[in-house]
Amino acid sequence: MASTKGKFCMTKHYGDASVKFTNPPSIISAAAIVGQKEGDGPLAAYFDEISQDILFGKETWEQAESELMRRTVELAVQKSGKTMADVNYIFAGDLLNQTSGSVYGARSSGRPFFGLFGACSAMGEGMSLAAMLVDGGFADYVVANASSHFCGAEKTFRFPLELGTQRAPTASWTVTGDGAVLLAAYGDGPYVTAATTGAIVDMGQKDANNMGAAMAPAAADVIAKHFRDLNLLPTHYDAIVTGDLGTVGSTLLIQLLQDEGFDIKSRHNDCGLLIYDREKQDVHAGGSGCGCSAAVFAAYFYDKLKKGEINKMLFVPTGALHSVVTIQQGETIPGIAHAVAIERSIS
Amino acid sequence: MASTKGKFCMTKHYGDASVKFTNPPSIISAAAIVGQKEGDGPLAAYFDEISQDILFGKETWEQAESELMRRTVELAVQKSGKTMADVNYIFAGDLLNQTSGSVYGARSSGRPFFGLFGACSAMGEGMSLAAMLVDGGFADYVVANASSHFCGAEKTFRFPLELGTQRAPTASWTVTGDGAVLLAAYGDGPYVTAATTGAIVDMGQKDANNMGAAMAPAAADVIAKHFRDLNLLPTHYDAIVTGDLGTVGSTLLIQLLQDEGFDIKSRHNDCGLLIYDREKQDVHAGGSGCGCSAAVFAAYFYDKLKKGEINKMLFVPTGALHSVVTIQQGETIPGIAHAVAIERSIS
Numbered sequence: 001m002a003s004t005k006g007k008f009c010m011t012k013h014y015g016d017a018s019v020k021f022t023n024p025p026s027i028i029s030a031a032a033i034v035g036q037k038e039g040d041g042p043l044a045a046y047f048d049e050i051s052q053d054i055l056f057g058k059e060t061w062e063q064a065e066s067e068l069m070r071r072t073v074e075l076a077v078q079k080s081g082k083t084m085a086d087v088n089y090i091f092a093g094d095l096l097n098q099t100s101g102s103v104y105g106a107r108s109s110g111r112p113f114f115g116l117f118g119a120c121s122a123m124g125e126g127m128s129l130a131a132m133l134v135d136g137g138f139a140d141y142v143v144a145n146a147s148s149h150f151c152g153a154e155k156t157f158r159f160p161l162e163l164g165t166q167r168a169p170t171a172s173w174t175v176t177g178d179g180a181v182l183l184a185a186y187g188d189g190p191y192v193t194a195a196t197t198g199a200i201v202d203m204g205q206k207d208a209n210n211m212g213a214a215m216a217p218a219a220a221d222v223i224a225k226h227f228r229d230l231n232l233l234p235t236h237y238d239a240i241v242t243g244d245l246g247t248v249g250s251t252l253l254i255q256l257l258q259d260e261g262f263d264i265k266s267r268h269n270d271c272g273l274l275i276y277d278r279e280k281q282d283v284h285a286g287g288s289g290c291g292c293s294a295a296v297f298a299a300y301f302y303d304k305l306k307k308g309e310i311n312k313m314l315f316v317p318t319g320a321l322h323s324v325v326t327i328q329q330g331e332t333i334p335g336i337a338h339a340v341a342i343e344r345s346i347s
Numbered sequence: 348m349a350s351t352k353g354k355f356c357m358t359k360h361y362g363d364a365s366v367k368f369t370n371p372p373s374i375i376s377a378a379a380i381v382g383q384k385e386g387d388g389p390l391a392a393y394f395d396e397i398s399q400d401i402l403f404g405k406e407t408w409e410q411a412e413s414e415l416m417r418r419t420v421e422l423a424v425q426k427s428g429k430t431m432a433d434v435n436y437i438f439a440g441d442l443l444n445q446t447s448g449s450v451y452g453a454r455s456s457g458r459p460f461f462g463l464f465g466a467c468s469a470m471g472e473g474m475s476l477a478a479m480l481v482d483g484g485f486a487d488y489v490v491a492n493a494s495s496h497f498c499g500a501e502k503t504f505r506f507p508l509e510l511g512t513q514r515a516p517t518a519s520w521t522v523t524g525d526g527a528v529l530l531a532a533y534g535d536g537p538y539v540t541a542a543t544t545g546a547i548v549d550m551g552q553k554d555a556n557n558m559g560a561a562m563a564p565a566a567a568d569v570i571a572k573h574f575r576d577l578n579l580l581p582t583h584y585d586a587i588v589t590g591d592l593g594t595v596g597s598t599l600l601i602q603l604l605q606d607e608g609f610d611i612k613s614r615h616n617d618c619g620l621l622i623y624d625r626e627k628q629d630v631h632a633g634g635s636g637c638g639c640s641a642a643v644f645a646a647y648f649y650d651k652l653k654k655g656e657i658n659k660m661l662f663v664p665t666g667a668l669h670s671v672v673t674i675q676q677g678e679t680i681p682g683i684a685h686a687v688a689i690e691r692s693i694s
Contacts, residue, residue: 136483197459
């Protein structure tokens with residue numbers, strides 16, 4: 001049994017954690033559905049649907065999130081002109097225990113399903129894997145999806161809504177929203193050109209009311225790796241957009257990267273800072289949740305990329321990987337972030 | 348911006364849900380660590396380690412599972428002769444809320460991490476994706492890992508142990524165990540030659556004490572797809588091994604596949620039926636949990652494959668995708684299963 005050494009090697013892998021795609025998959029469609037609070041924010045015009053009903057016609061928060069997920073994925077597929085039967089794989093993640101939002105949302109699709117857990121980094125994780133499957137020759141059409149629901153998240157991680165518990169200034173507001181993208185082997189872009197996969201980074205943060213501080217080190221880590229692995233500078237990108245670091249985390253990120261020799265300040269933005277009007281909407285540190293980065297990307301940034309108003313973007317969804325139980329046990333909060341490079345055109 | 352149509356297509360995809368690997372990745376090492384109950388079973392001699400301490404030196408069930416996971420992954424890497432720094436990616440999943448076992452277990456590795464949720468199908472999901480990343484040219488070394496812990500699972504899904512609640516005859520016993528494999532672009536096999544990805548299948552089962560019945564339809568669905576997609580008969584394989592269907596689920600599986608025209612009875616086995624001595628160990632329907640299929644594969648089947656006692660195997664970890672909350676809300680239990688084809692030699 002001859003060794004296959006030399007016959008095959010990771011030709012697309014660069015440095016510690018990055019890959020470049022030989023035939024960059026095209027994001028041929030995107031859809032985003034959100035709740036009323038998100039619909040009252042500055043990105044209202046970009047969302048496909050704004051639901052007045054926080055329950056999405058269902059009876060529980062979990063069912064609401066599944067319905068939100070199902071509708072958004074179906075809409076993304078519909079907008080592409082393909083059918084659900086054309087979809088080779090669905091990648092989806094959310095925050096709920098046993099990722100129930102994604103599971104029950106994808107159930108009716110009948111398509112091959114890969115469930116993910118990366119907390120709020122799920123969209124980055126999903127888009128990275130989707131692109132690898134397409135570029136690897138395993139699929140022509142792959143959906144990447146992530147969702148969150150404010151009420152479901154409060155129930156899963158914090159307190160009953162009826163208590164009216166006060167939130168810390170560093171706390172964020174979980175987005176009720178879903179973003180879905182369809183990646184394809186053929187298309188006119190925007191293209192996923194590279195991906196850097198995050199490691200779990202834990203700098204000892206314990207405050208569950210300050211997710212930004214817990215996640216910023218992981219975001220800095222993956223962004224720095226992306227630049228080093230691929231020999232790029234921040235100026236390569238028009239926009240470097242994190243998922244939900246919020247005010248606190250964004251400031252920390254910029255500082256951490258400055259310490260590494262990378263100045264991203266002039267081109268950094270954060271989906272959690274974009275989705276709400278922080279002066280009028282009382283969201284404290286900003287928006288959060290898997291659906292935050294997913295919906296803001298699928299609605300706002302996808303539009304900007306399609307129009308060529310942004311040509312090269314690094315999309316970096318960020319997640320905090322704790323649970324209620326680990327916090328109660330005195331554990332620290334590990335973070336993770338995944339960087340996805342998207343370009344309007346490829347040569 | 349020219350369309351890339353025709354330049355690239357899913358050359359490795361077959362039928363509805365299957366892929367064949369052009370350069371089948373080699374499983375160059377495997378490790379399995381289990382608890383005492385598993386160590387008292389018939390596969391004792393195959394496990395790398397049997398822990399006398401159900402807490403694995405830690406103070407909580409969740410920390411115990413993380414420690415179990417960390418040790419097993421490190422052992423698999425050590426046995427391969429490589430170092431953790433050589434590992435390009437880790438895929439890991441478990442049953443805990445927010446997959447805490449995997450997250451805190453992988454934290455110290457420093458390696459790029461993809462968290463999965465597929466319930467007890469996690470090892471199949473992980474091995475499929477790991478193989479795709481290697482064969483796709485994105486990685487040379489990828490770990491696939493799955494874990495479960497009896498006490499952590501009882502806490503997450505059922506009742507406090509102190510209550511001494513009686514279990515139904517159809518109930519299974521969650522394995523305390525972890526199985527890790529290291530896939531590589533070079534090696535002498537056994538080789539991962541193909542993978543069929545499951546869809547979520549829900550036939551309306553509501554009994555959380557009968558996981559086998561909930562999962563059997565998903566297993567039948569993916570196995571039938573595997574045969575059809577790749578134009579194979581059951582006789583192609585020496586062994587077709589499900590994860591944890593147990594007694595009830597296995598009987599159902601065989602019947603469901605018979606109805607589809609596939610007779611697998613003579614070559615079917617189930618990790619949940621293998622890991623315990625069901626006459627002496629009072630496990631009712633058999634073993635279950637992500638760690639069941641993972642540990643039994645990494646210990647027992649990997650050994651049989653290396654020795655050539657099994658030449659071609661279809662490994663089908665099976666998962667039930669409910670949560671406590673969805674059951675309480677009267678939801679049904681969706682199932683999923685992923686089929687991984689493994690062959691001792693490739694021509």
